[in-house]
Amino acid sequence: MSQRDRRGIRATAVAAGALAAALALTSCAAGGDGAGSGDGPVEITFQSWVPNIDRAVDAFNESHDDIHVTLETITAGPDGGYAKMFSAVQAGDPADVAQVGYDAIPEFLVNGAVEDITDYVGDSADLFTEWQWNTGVFDDRVYAVPQASGPLGQFYRKDIFDSLGLAAPTTWDEFYEAAKVIRASDPNRYIAAFAYNQAPWLIGLSQQGGGAWFTPEDDAWSVAIDDEATLKVAEYWQKLIDEDLVKLEADMSSEWNADIQNGNVLTWISGSWADAIVRGTAPDTAGSWAVSAVPQWNAGENVSATWAGGSANVVLKGSKHPEAAAEFALWLNSDPESVSTLTSIGAGWPAITDLDAVESLQDDPEVFAFYGGQNIWDVFAESDAAVASDWTWPPLSQTLFADLTDNVKAAVEQGTPLPEAYVQTQADFTAALEDKGISVAE
Structure with missing residues (x-):
């Protein structure tokens, strides 16, 4: 049995029982205006705690005229950003895209706080490391786009x-x-x-x-x-x-x-x-x-x-623009230039499989010099591939x-x-x- 099959079985089991109610609430991708509605760019909000991630957000806005993203900086963890996200979902006024840890995705599902984005990104699994992609897959439905580990x-x-x-x-x-x-x-x-x-x-x-x-x-x-x-x-x-x-x-x-x-x-x-x-x-x-x-x-x-797995981007339940939100989350974490920016600002190890396309991993003079000329990213590439999945x-x-x-x-x-x-x-x-x-x- 392949690793993907084993994960699929586990994901299906998770969807039963403890997460059943949450999955029932989120089983279908939400409606709402998609990108390019003809009335100017779709406005979405992105919540993240990563320092300097505005560089990647700015690059998205410069390269897209149908979606505009506003960054909202939040505090990481349950007492900061997560609490704010849950409150906003309950109030019916959430941000569109939010950064959450891999470890927190089941809790968001239990609370019915994320949208099913399978229809928007479900065919993108091959872009990402298998174990990282599967942290957001439950009952064969996709609820998150992996960012980094x-x-x-x-x-x-x-x-x-x-x-x-x-x-x-x-x-x-x-x-x-x-x-x-x-x-x-x-x-x-x-x-x-x-x-x-x-x-x-x-x-x-x-x-x-x-x-x-x-x-x-x-x-x-x-x-x-x-x-x-x-x-x-x-x-x-x-x-x-x-x-x-x-x-x-x-x-x-x-x-x-x-x-x-x-x-x-x-x-x-x-x-x-x-x-x-x-x-x-x-x-x-x-x-x-x-x-x-x-x-x-x-x-x-x-x-x-890993150290606590990593983090992903989810579309929060109640987003008015889930399609545009999912498009942004996918671009942020799979576009080579965006991933290179995320890596260079310390967002973590890239979730994408094509590491050769990540420029900041190929030549990083400041980092390599600090470690005596060693390309330390070779070590972490092997480590990520060897994570007990x-x-x-x-x-x-x-x-x-x-x-x-x-x-x-x-x-x-x-x-x-x-x-x-x-x-x-x-x-x-x-x-x-x-x-x-x-x-x-x-």
């Missing part, structure tokens, strides 16, 4: 690794051995920070280790946050913590920023977009960094994952993030075993789904 890579201080006679770890066993050498080299030095504050990072590590937390089964969700693969990953990091081989600190905090700058934290396993953060945080270390693939659990394998996001993903962060942080602060944090998250999130009337399989 955050495939994981290992950013590391190559100069310090070289001075210690170390190569970039290719397996987690090598990572552990390198951690011991690094820790012995300097009392302030660690191979990595254990970022207890970052649920997307913790989830990515579990996904890369083989975790499969959510599976739709008939009219219910099977939840396995404490599956064997995840507990293996948790036990591994617990060993690093117990042996004082990783630093317990929140990433992207002031302390972490200083450690990245002064070489006290030597690696960061993160999404492709983290390149801009490393360069911006530690500009004086230019030429000292490199990027490699995420360490593997078994030598010779090539399994990757059997991962399925559930409804209430933001609740999942909060539960996991709270439980892992408590384990770190109280000195209790990390595996217990995942067992507790299993119980907490299962209860949250059931509280919302979403069936959970036994």
Whole structure:
């Protein structure tokens, strides 16, 4: 059975039960004025949190005389943009196109907040990486156009690794051995920070280790946050913590920023977009960094994952111009020049398959120079292609993030075993789904 077939089966199952009501509401593409009505350009609004995405919006407006897009900058996440989107949909006055995370699409479906855009973009699947396209497909209907993902890579201080006679770890066993050498080299030095504050990072590590937390089964969700693969990953990091081989600190905090700058934290396993953060945080270390693939659990394998999946563009339920909105979403994320702009401003790893057409990936002198002349995009191209594509996001993903962060942080602060944090998250999130009337399989 092909990957596409497996995804189709899972999508069909998701459409049943938990998402059935939402899909019934959105089963047919909405009406409304399409592009080119003859009364001047169709006016649509686009909500996004990506800095400098106005460059791509301006390019669309310059190249289209039948649709005009107005950009509205929003705050990312459930307490910012998402809350605003849901309120506007309920009030009958939504924006036309909105940026949402792959992890949030099921929640938008459950709330009946997105339009079915199959009739407008359904024949465009071949333009996009299969796993990214399928994040917006349910019951063979299309509800989102993928924009970009955050495939994981290992950013590391190559100069310090070289001075210690170390190569970039290719397996987690090598990572552990390198951690011991690094820790012995300097009392302030660690191979990595254990970022207890970052649920997307913790989830990515579990996904890369083989975790499969959510599976739709008939009219219910099977939840396995404490599956064997995840507990293996948790036990591994617990060993690093117990042996004082990783630093317990929140990433992207002031302390972490200083450690990245002064070489006290030597690696960061993160999404492709983290390149801009490393360069911006530690500009004086230019030429000292490199990027490699995420360490593997078994030598010779090539399994990757993402930082919270990525993001897509949806047409919000009630848009007066769904056809024009879908046309813009498709152009924004598939036109080579637009995708090149999105990539260069740090929107994430492109969802399109034709990476050769993305100019900013072919020659990026500033980025390549910072990483000692390395074309780091080759690493992320391989990583995106190796993402474990059997991962399925559930409804209430933001609740999942909060539960996991709270439980892992408590384990770190109280000195209790990390595996217990995942067992507790299993119980907490299962209860949250059931509280919302979403069936959970036994």
